[in-house]
Amino acid sequence: MNRAYSILAVKAVDDDQRVIRGVATTPNPDRVGDIVDPLGVKFTNPMPLLHQHDSGRPVGTVKFDRPTKDGIQFEASLPRIDEPGPLKDRVDTAWGEVKAGLVRAVSIGFRTLSDGYEVMKDGGIRYLQTEVMELSLVTIPANADAKISLIKSIDAPLLAATGKQPSDADRPATPGATGSQSPISPSKGARIMSKTFAEQITAFEATRQAKSARMSELMNKAADEGSTLDASQTEEYDGLADEVKSIDAHLVRLSDLEKANRAAAKPVEGVKGTETGSQVRSGVRVEVKGNNLPKGTSFTRYAMALALGKGNLMQSAEIAKGWGDSTPEVEKVLKAAVAAGNTTDPNWAKPLVEYQNMASEFAELLRPMTIVGRIEGLRRVPFNIKIPRQTAGSSASWVGEGKPKPVSALAFDQILLGHTKLAGIVVLTDELVRLSNPAAEGIVRQDLAATIVQTMDRDFVDPGKAAVADVSPASITNGVTPVAASGTDADAVRADVRAVMNKFVVANMSLAGAVWIMTEQEALALAMMQNPLGQAEFNGLAINGGTGGTFFGLPVILSENIPAGATGSRIILAKANEILLADDGEVLLDSSNQASLEMDSAPATPSATTVMVSLWQHNMVGIRAERYVNWAKRRAGAVQFIDNAAYGTV
Incomplete structure (x- = not known):
């Protein structure tokens, strides 16, 4: 793979997030005379961020912006590693070198695309079409007169040490080779990596x-x-x-x-498998261990340990020891809950971090299941932060000579997303909880996720869901005047979609970034509609794991938690970046087998007639899940929908 070097022009360094923003400028012709044309660079974000071109030891990720004639802007991110070890040392060292100004250059690793080069008059190569694989932080001396070619000479031994030093053979063979160049013998003292015959x-x-x-x-x-x-x-x-x-x-x-x-050549004797092969090669057996458990297993086992311990955290920790080989963090979290913590204990932070990892793992399982999790581009904001919003603008008019000019006023209000809590309780039999095989864990995990998903999805899009002060947000469709479905055939679909989109236009709002939200049943009905020639009327639709392809050029999100209208389903059109979302991304969990519960999805305030069920008496365990989440539309016209759609029916 080829290299191209440039001075690192750092625009901004975010110490909290470990983000570097800068410009990888177009390299000037170096001693070899090569140039990479930035307008011909192809790449796929994100790419690995390496240190000194060592592909076996990445230090972060990097995203490139659109190439320009002056170069390519990039944003590199180096993660914070809390657990001590070689990974933390490597990433911290790379970050410290950049902050201290010791590393002042970047280098792209690229390959030449087919016929993507030309030979210049001076013998150098201009790479016109290239594919960038990675960006590396590389060293440059403090000497202001140092050239890019000197960076190459410094970088070459590092590449040779990893067995990846580029050679002349990596450069494209060109018909412009002249007799004045010495092609066979390398210069004396040059380091050439050994090649096979x-x-x-x-x-x-x-x-x-x-x-x-x-x-x-x-x-x-x-x-x-x-x-x-x-x-x-x-x-x-x-x-x-x-x-x-x-x-x-x-x-x-x-x-x-x-x-x-x-x-x-002689055959290698004594090799009967991977283990003996490793021993013959180096005498060292290489064993790879990995955790292939489903996402959310750690968090689920934490819930099961709490339930089995019946409120005794020490007993729960003992139960968690049985999962020590695959999810040891469960036992550590439970033990952290038993011992008293202090700020001087070096082991205090690690159990807390592992609990955060478990909660985030569960959230990763949960988010793709929700409508909110599948919509890209939602405007994320913190809780309890006031956001100014303009509700009316100024006005202007034509003014004659010597006439007074009009005065107008603007109007503003504020949006505040407070802490609203979404909670649910799942009740399981003690026998089910005690079954520690994967099937039982899957049932517990699905129940915990479904408790939150169903309510969140329904209240996010239900037009009848109004805001309850300090309790819950209004749905994004609440207060919206819908477009009533005008029929069931394809012409009616096009007319209704035109009416919905026209509402965006009237509100002076672009459709860029908008998404459709509909049920799988409605998406299937639209996908199966055909014209008289037997061709699909709307061939962009596809039902695949919660995504429905495209509908009139906009992406489709599928969910069966969308409440139906009086005589049909609802098809929602929402502009994602006009919806504010505050979400802490974690699920709080508690369990008990001693409580008495009102076994109702809509419990009332307890009274003399309320029927309560004792979990202890019925040998059951209740697991309670809570999540803090809130949302609001930034502008009223950001969401529209078609009501009572029954397209494709006869």
């Missing part, structure tokens, strides 16, 4: 082809002009001819050596 043969054959092509080019040009070669052309041609003869002789020697090595 097959690799050397391939490299020299490519060089020979390039030089032969140049010789033919010289002779054809002379033939077209009806002249002989001049002095300089003759010198170049004769030099190329001598080099071709030398390469031919060298290729014969390489072929003979390759055949001799093949004949002398």
Whole structure:
């Protein structure tokens, strides 16, 4: 893989988030004379951020902005690693070098795309079409006169140490090779990585082809002009001819050596599998361990340990020891709840971090299941932060000569997303909790997730869900005047969609970033509608794991938790970046088998007639899950919907 170097122009360094924003400027021609055209660079974000081009030891991730003629802006992020060890030391060292100004250059690792280069007059190569694989932080001396070529010479030993030093063979073979360049013998003292005989043969054959092509080019040009070669052309041609003869002789020697090595090769004895193979190679057995448990297993086992312990945290910790091989963090969290903490205990932070990891793991399982989690581009804000909002604008009018100019006022209000809590209780039999096989864990996990998902999805899109002060937010469709479905055929679909989109236009709001939200049943009905020729009316729709493809060019989110209208379903159009979302991303969990519960999805205030069920008496365990989340529309027209849709029915 090729390298291209440039001075690191740091625009901003965010110490809290460990973010570097800067410009990877277009490298000037170095001693070799190579240039990478930034407008021809291809890449896929995010890419790995390396330290000194060591692909085995990444230090972060990087995202490139759109290329410009002046270069490519980038944003690199180095994570915070809390657990002591080699990974933390490596990332902290890379971050410290950047902050201290010791590392002042970046380098892209790239490959040349097909025919994506041209040879310049000075012999250098201009890479016109390239694919960037990674960005590296590399060292540059403090000497202001240092050149990019010096960075290359510093970087070369590091690449050689990892077995990845680039060579001349990595450069594209070009027909512009001239006799003035020495192609075969490297300069004295240069460090060349050992190659196999097959690799050397391939490299020299490519060089020979390039030089032969140049010789033919010289002779054809002379033939077209009806002249002989001049002095300089003759010198170049004769030099190329001598080099071709030398390469031919060298290729014969390489072929003979390759055949001799093949004949002398001996099979490796005693290898019967991966273990014996490792022992024969190095005497060291390599064993790879990994946690392939489903997302949310740690958090689920934490809930089960609490339930099985029946309120005794020490007993719960003992139960968690049975999962020590796969989820040891469960026992550590429970033990942390038993011992008294203090700020001087070096082991205090680690159990807390592991609890955060468990809660975040569960949230990762939960988010893709919700409508909120699948909508990209929601405007995330903190809790209890006032956000100014403009509700009316100023006005202007034409004014005649000597006439007074009008005065107008603007109107503003504030949006405040307070802490609102979404909670649910799942009741399980003690026998189910005691079954510690994967099937039981899956049931517990699904119940915990479904408790929150169903309520959150329904209240997020239900037009009848109004705000309750300090308790719950209004749905994004609350207060919206819907477009009533005008029929059931494809023409009615197009008319109704036009009416909904027109409401966005009237509100002076772009449809960029908008998404459709509908049920799978409605998406299926639309996808199956056909014209008289048997072709799909809306061929962008597809039902696949919560995503429905596209509908009139906009992405579709599917959920069966959308309440239906009086005579049909609802199809919602929402502009994502106009919806504010405050979410702490964690689920608070508690369990008990001693409480008495009102077994109702809509419990009332307890009274003399309320029927309560004793969990202890019925040998059951209650697990309570809570989540703090709130949302609001930034502007009233950001959400519209079609009501009572029954498209595709006869």
